[in-house]
């Protein structure tokens with residue numbers, strides 16, 4: 335691992351059949367107990383990162399609420415800068431540090447975000463250059479981040495081999511649906527080569543939490 339970039343933990347909940355949401359975008363898969371674990375993870379990292387669709391569909395706060403602890407910085411990847419100004423992350427950006435990452439080609443006026451307290455970072459020409467972004471975050475003193483999806487965002491991190499640890503909860507649901515989002519979307523790998531080492535298995539009632547390391 336390059337020292338200059340933050341340590342990346344990919345965190346998600348999946349159904350038995352590997353989906354992270356229903357075909358209609360419902361993604362509250364984890365039990366309360368598992369969410370307590372997720373919030374303990376959030377308080378242990380410097381930043382939590384998600385893609386724009388996750389913000390648009392879930393309208394999350396990405397805060398530490400189920401346990402006591404410091405909120406991580408929130409980072410949203412949104413190449414076009416088309417995030418809703420009415421989203422919870424934007425509305426609370428003056429209280430909780432929030433970064434919006436857009437590509438250099440995005441012509442959208444980002445002032446509407448900066449006036450709400452959102453810090454805007456431009457990184458990568460058309461797509462967001464994740465490697466470059468992690469270097470920028472490292473320079474800002476961010477040492478550890480939790481990537482919380484969705485499937486498209488997860489793919490970009492796996493594609494660039496930037497995932498150091500995976501924490502995935504298998505929840506007791508079968509969701510099905512060819513359009514329902516899986517843990518990893520994108521083009522996908524053509525070869526079976528990207529293996530991780532299984533380090534820990536936890537059983538939380540009806541759920542299994544798997545911890546893998548690169």
Ligand SMILES: NC(=O)c1ccc[n+]([C@@H]2O[C@H](COP(=O)([O-])OP(=O)(O)OC[C@H]3O[C@@H](n4cnc5c(N)ncnc54)[C@H](O)[C@@H]3O)[C@@H](O)[C@H]2O)c1
Pocket residue numbers: 345346347348353354355359360361363384385386387388389391392411412413414460461462463464482483484485486487488490515519
């Ligand atoms: N169960 C879970 O653990 C979990 C976690 C998060 C999200 N979800 C679900 O996932 C679904 C959303 O997933 P998704 O795959 O559609 O979208 P996503 O949340 O990964 O967002 C994708 C968008 O993020 C931006 N983006 C991400 N990486 C980029 C890059 N390298 N360059 C440029 N732009 C980039 C782009 O705007 C892209 O369209 C929602 O239904 C949400 O509820 C589930």
Ligand SMILES: Nc1nc(=O)c(N)c(NC[C@H](O)[C@H](O)[C@H](O)COP(=O)(O)O)[nH]1
Pocket residue numbers: 345346347361362363364365372384388392393394395396397482483503
């Ligand atoms: N481990 C995990 N279990 C889930 O059931 C779930 N939906 C996520 N998903 C992470 C993603 O970032 C979601 O948007 C947040 O779960 C919503 O975040 P908040 O509750 O507002 O903090 N992660």
